[in-house]
Amino acid sequence: MCGVVGVHAPGRDPRDLARAALVALQHRGQESAGIATLLGRQVRIESDAGLVSHALSARAEQPGGRWAIGHTRYSTSGSTGAANAQPFPVVHPRLGPAALAYNGNAVNAAAVRRDLERRGARFVTDVDTEVLVRLLERADGDDWPTVLAAAFAGIAGAYSCLLLTATGVLATRDPHGFRPLCLGRLPGDGWVVASESCALGPIGARLVREVAPGETVELDQAGCRTVHWAPAEPSSLCMFELVYFARPDSLLSGCEVGGARMRMGEELAREAPAPADCVSGVPDSGVMAAVAYAASMDLPYVPALVRNPHLGRTFLHPEPSSREQQVRMKLSVLPRSLRGRRVVLLDDSLVRGTTAQVAVRLLREAGATEVHVRIASPAVTHPCFMGVDIATRRELVAAGQPVSAVAAEIGADSLAYLSLAGLRRAAMPATADGLCSACFDGRYPVRVDGNGTLERVLDADRFRAAS
Numbered sequence: 001m002c003g004v005v006g007v008h009a010p011g012r013d014p015r016d017l018a019r020a021a022l023v024a025l026q027h028r029g030q031e032s033a034g035i036a037t038l039l040g041r042q043v044r045i046e047s048d049a050g051l052v053s054h055a056l057s058a059r060a061e062q063p064g065g066r067w068a069i070g071h072t073r074y075s076t077s078g079s080t081g082a083a084n085a086q087p088f089p090v091v092h093p094r095l096g097p098a099a100l101a102y103n104g105n106a107v108n109a110a111a112v113r114r115d116l117e118r119r120g121a122r123f124v125t126d127v128d129t130e131v132l133v134r135l136l137e138r139a140d141g142d143d144w145p146t147v148l149a150a151a152f153a154g155i156a157g158a159y160s161c162l163l164l165t166a167t168g169v170l171a172t173r174d175p176h177g178f179r180p181l182c183l184g185r186l187p188g189d190g191w192v193v194a195s196e197s198c199a200l201g202p203i204g205a206r207l208v209r210e211v212a213p214g215e216t217v218e219l220d221q222a223g224c225r226t227v228h229w230a231p232a233e234p235s236s237l238c239m240f241e242l243v244y245f246a247r248p249d250s251l252l253s254g255c256e257v258g259g260a261r262m263r264m265g266e267e268l269a270r271e272a273p274a275p276a277d278c279v280s281g282v283p284d285s286g287v288m289a290a291v292a293y294a295a296s297m298d299l300p301y302v303p304a305l306v307r308n309p310h311l312g313r314t315f316l317h318p319e320p321s322s323r324e325q326q327v328r329m330k331l332s333v334l335p336r337s338l339r340g341r342r343v344v345l346l347d348d349s350l351v352r353g354t355t356a357q358v359a360v361r362l363l364r365e366a367g368a369t370e371v372h373v374r375i376a377s378p379a380v381t382h383p384c385f386m387g388v389d390i391a392t393r394r395e396l397v398a399a400g401q402p403v404s405a406v407a408a409e410i411g412a413d414s415l416a417y418l419s420l421a422g423l424r425r426a427a428m429p430a431t432a433d434g435l436c437s438a439c440f441d442g443r444y445p446v447r448v449d450g451n452g453t454l455e456r457v458l459d460a461d462r463f464r465a466a467s
Contacts (some may be wrong), residue, residue, distance in 0.1 A: 005030035014068035029074035030087035036099035047085035104159035168220030177213030235434030253430035263426035265292030272416035339367030353397035
């Protein structure tokens with residue numbers, strides 16, 4: 001999961017607008033950030049490790065071009081650090097320089113990389129984005145839309161990506177639509193494309209529509225138009241976007257994320273009431289569901305847990321020891337609100353169990369007599385291969401364990417999850433467009449082999465023609 005933004009803003013500096021939009025997308029990645037602009041035939045990339053405010057200066061040394069693309073990174077492949085910060089430069093032998101910003105996970109990247117290396121390609125990083133760069137540089141075509149379509153024909157997996165060229169910005173979304181991508185209109189003749197609609201308001205843009213699965217749009221001097229459609233696949237927007245990743249003020253497949261989270265809390269109250277005196281939510285993403293759960297149960301909502309606003313999202317920390325330390329630094333408790341009370345602790349999801357363990361312990365130390373954990377999504381029991389850092393079942397606290405064992409592991413008096421049916425009801429109208437629920441039920445939209453790794457058989461002739 002990462003955040004991407006592309007801007008075409010006649011009469012304004014697109015680099016400044018891209019930076020402001022990346023701040024709004026900071027929740028999608030906190031390891032590094034970068035912006036690419038193009039002056040003439042020279043690509044200028046500014047990137048560094050850290051948050052947008054650290055990696056990108058508030059003002060550029062000089063204005064840059066008519067278009068810009070930006071990226072904020074959460075790694076699911078490759079190491080962290082400034083060397084893997086995006087966008088990445090692209091140099092096509094016929095079409096010249098460009099830059100690529102990518103959100104997703106190319107599940108066949110290792111196989112494609114080995115094939116490219118056998119044919120002489122050299123790599124300087126260990127991320128799948130560079131595999132896409134080398135494919136673009138080797139793809140045949142007289143224009144960038146043709147080159148982009150040819151390169152991505154050999155890629156399986158999730159992607160919402162942007163390509164900055166000398167003539168504009170190309171934005172493409174994979175045929176399943178795993179990762180979100182939306183199109184907005186700036187005042188005047190400007191356009192913007194971004195991972196989420198929450199990035200549009202801060203730069204004065206209004207939402208026009210979502211980029212459709214399999215669609216490629218181009219933003220250039222002529223405006224915005226569709227330039228390519230990939231073969232149709234079943235639509236499979238990641239359900240975890242609605243549960244956790246996306247900001248509550250974003251719209252995904254016509255569904256307001258915050259409204260869906262409130263409905264998750266209401267559904268959970270119907271399915272899994274708890275004997276309690278009050279309800280508290282894990283900030284920030286569990287609070288909306290917790291408030292709705294409390295209202296449905298006619299219980300008071302108590303904001304017992306306090307979040308340090310200067311720390312990022314702990315799920316985005318790649319190392320287990322780092323995640324636990326960050327949770328301890330992030331959460332503190334208001335003890336007077338809990339002493340002698342039975343508490344429902346509600347969170348959006350339970351993945352590794354780190355946050356739940358720490359939160360339950362804090363509530364007990366503050367004097368809660370019982371802690372009943374309720375989760376506003378189903379148990380996460382299967383790894384994700386589409387851009388979420390859940391690589392193996394060993395990482396998942398609910399995989400292969402009964403609910404009672406998980407409750408004991410996190411220290412709760414009871415534990416219950418929202419059913420998948422309840423989650424689908426809460427996600428309407430997005431459910432009608434199709435959602436990927438593989439992390440909950442193991443039903444992957446693309447083929448999975450017996451070892452639990454994704455596999456997609458590529459037509460060798462088609463792949464060679466594309467690259």
